[in-house]
Each structure stands twice: as C-alpha cells, then as structure tokens.
Amino acid sequence: MRCVGVEIEFGGLDGLTTAVFLSEELGGEYRQTDPFAYKVTGTSLGDFEVMLDTSYAHYKGKSHKFLDEVGARLANLFGAAAELVVPYEIVTPPVPMDRLGKISKLLRRMAESGASGTETSVFFAFGLHLNPEAPSLTAGGILPILKAFALLSPWLWRSIDPDPTRRLLRFAEPYGCDYVRLLADPSYEPELARVIDDYLAHNPTRNRDLDMLPLFAHLDEGRVRARLPNEKINGRPTFHYRLPDAKLGDPGWSFAGEWNRWVTVERLAGDPERLKEAGRAYLAHEGSEEAWSDKIAGIIGA
Known part of the structure; x- marks a missing residue:
C-alpha cells in the first residue's frame, strides 16, 4: 500500500x-x-x-x-x-x-x-500539497506519471482555478511548452539519469505545479545539487503536487475532490496506450490551452 x-x-x-x-x-x-x-x-x-x-x-x-x-x-x-x-x-x-x-x-x-481557507481574504494564498509515494524508484515508475501530469496540467488548472493571489505569487507555475512537448513524445523513454537532467534543464526551481525536485534529490542528490546548489530541497521518495488551493471554509470544496484529480493523473499514467494517444494529440494540437483542456478531457472521459 x-x-x-x-x-x-x-x-x-x-x-x-x-x-x-x-x-x-x-x-x-x-x-x-x-x-x-x-x-x-x-x-x-x-x-x-x-x-x-x-x-x-x-x-x-x-x-x-x-x-x-x-x-x-x-x-x-x-x-x-x-x-x-x-x-x-x-x-x-x-x-x-x-x-x-x-x-x-x-x-x-x-x-x-x-x-479557514484561502477564500477568506484576498491576501491569503493557502495551498494544499500532496506527496504521493512513487510506485517505484525507476524511470518506468516515474516517467508515466510525469508525462500524464504534464498533459493534464491545463485541465487541472481549469478544474481547480487556483486563487489569483497564488497565481500572482507564482507558487506553482506550470511546465513550459517545450518541456511538455518533450514529455508528450511517445518515443521519449530515457534512462533515469536523463529524465533528471532534462527536468533540471527545463525546471531549475521548486515553484512548479508538480515539483519533482524532492523525488530526484532522493534518487540522485549529487546530480540535483550540481545544478541547484542553493535551492531548499528535502529529498523524499514522493511526487510533490503543489497546485490545489486549501479552501477549508468553502462548503463546495473537499480534500476528496482534490485527491481524485490526482487519481485521474495516475489512471492516465497507468494506461500506456491512452497515454501515447494523449501525447500524439498534444503534439498535433495547434489551438489554445483552453481548447487542449477540452480535448484532453475527452481523451480521459472527464
């Protein structure tokens, strides 16, 4: 478990x-x-x-x-x-x-x-962070979840609609388009060392909606520290999902709803053919992020 x-x-x-x-x-x-x-x-x-x-x-x-x-x-x-x-x-x-x-x-x-939660005041920017244990500490256990998350990120942002203050403070920025395109390619199946190097090259910061630095520091601290010697990183064998707001006082919000969105990521990761289909669709997509949210929602049946 x-x-x-x-x-x-x-x-x-x-x-x-x-x-x-x-x-x-x-x-x-x-x-x-x-x-x-x-x-x-x-x-x-x-x-x-x-x-x-x-x-x-x-x-x-x-x-x-x-x-x-x-x-x-x-x-x-x-x-x-x-x-x-x-x-x-x-x-x-x-x-x-x-x-x-x-x-x-x-x-x-x-x-x-x-x-109370972040909805209490315009000055609050409260977050809920989930740290799911990686299913295995191999490229095969990590990369599908990273790919699935990157492809689902626009849908997650639209579904969650993070508080404007958190967006302004840039606590949980999405991955850049170039990195998502790298991950989306169905032929991108490198060894773990390259997975880490590519992530660090594109994301030299903790402030990502899915922060992989704790997991990668746990796996290869020297490699991560060589690129980010001064970043505060506590290595642990988990993903670090930073996107959701914490809205404890909002009757329409629930921890279960936020957890179930993460489950959607893992379900896509656990379906190799659908994950490849989503990747190919992303590479072929020429519209807006909003249009991609609609398209990926159709692929996953959301």
Whole structure:
C-alpha cells in the first residue's frame, strides 16, 4: 500500500489550538517545540507537525549562546507579527492511501471548528500539497506519471482555478511548452539519469505545479545539487503536487475532490496506450490551452 503525505495551510486557528484539536480527534500527545511550532505524536495515523508557515519564526541555535538568544528573540518577534498574515500549516505523516478518508474527515472537522481557507481574504494564498509515494524508484515508475501530469496540467488548472493571489505569487507555475512537448513524445523513454537532467534543464526551481525536485534529490542528490546548489530541497521518495488551493471554509470544496484529480493523473499514467494517444494529440494540437483542456478531457472521459 503506497502512502501519501499531506501539507495544508489554513487560518482561523493558532498553533496550540490546532495541536490540541489533533490530539483530541486522533489521540496522541502534543508538545511545543518552539513558540510557533508543535509536534503531535502517537496519533492513530502517526506523528503530525503544526507550525507557522515561515522559517523566520523558527530559530535553530548555532551553539553561540549570545547569538542564539538574540536569534530566538528576533524569531519570536517576527512570528508574533507574522501570525496576523501568515498561515499555520499541518504536515501529516505518510498516510496509507486507503486511510485518506480520515484526513478528509479531519479537515471537515477543522473547518467546523473555525479553520479557514484561502477564500477568506484576498491576501491569503493557502495551498494544499500532496506527496504521493512513487510506485517505484525507476524511470518506468516515474516517467508515466510525469508525462500524464504534464498533459493534464491545463485541465487541472481549469478544474481547480487556483486563487489569483497564488497565481500572482507564482507558487506553482506550470511546465513550459517545450518541456511538455518533450514529455508528450511517445518515443521519449530515457534512462533515469536523463529524465533528471532534462527536468533540471527545463525546471531549475521548486515553484512548479508538480515539483519533482524532492523525488530526484532522493534518487540522485549529487546530480540535483550540481545544478541547484542553493535551492531548499528535502529529498523524499514522493511526487510533490503543489497546485490545489486549501479552501477549508468553502462548503463546495473537499480534500476528496482534490485527491481524485490526482487519481485521474495516475489512471492516465497507468494506461500506456491512452497515454501515447494523449501525447500524439498534444503534439498535433495547434489551438489554445483552453481548447487542449477540452480535448484532453475527452481523451480521459472527464
């Protein structure tokens, strides 16, 4: 059973209230790790983290006592101010796919308890990130999903219609046309090293709707670091899907709906002939992205 990590940003609840809520809903114990971060351990799903979503509020000492004290004070001051505009974030443990219903229920209960989403204010740009475990750490296990996502990206953008603030801040940019055309070619079936090199050449940034850097760093950190020595990347054996909004206060939004869109990607990836058909159709397409959204929707039966 593959697992999925979930990261969700929200407003309306502070860190302590959220940590208490998680421990009451899922069991376990919470403890504060800094003024704006908590760990909730021993829950029915594993260990959770709750934190203000900015590294500047979480000072980690460097063994210089005076500087540590100054750094901690500055972090506390920054965090106190940032709480007004910066969301808190829950980071789940890896959750087996057949238990994701518990996450969906948990987020519904959070909304009922006052958690809010990106729809609350024009200044908010809250995201939901999904980290599905790769089916295998080979080119054959990774490339079909990457191809399917690239071909479905315009349809996903139209279906999700991300918040304008997130679009303005460019947190999750789509792949460029040249890279999508490379992936769309049914004959593009390289070895893993070239898959990584081609991705890095076209996408030297974390800010992609499907960020492959964590997975590629897990597989070949030296290759990724040679191209991006200063980018903040935590290697892990998962895809990092960054596109969906987090809309906890919107009654028409659900975690299940966002997860099912990802399932659509994996279904196309798991159908080699349909994936090749979609690739050939993309290469032959001469219209707008909107027209391609309609065409790919017809291919997948959406």
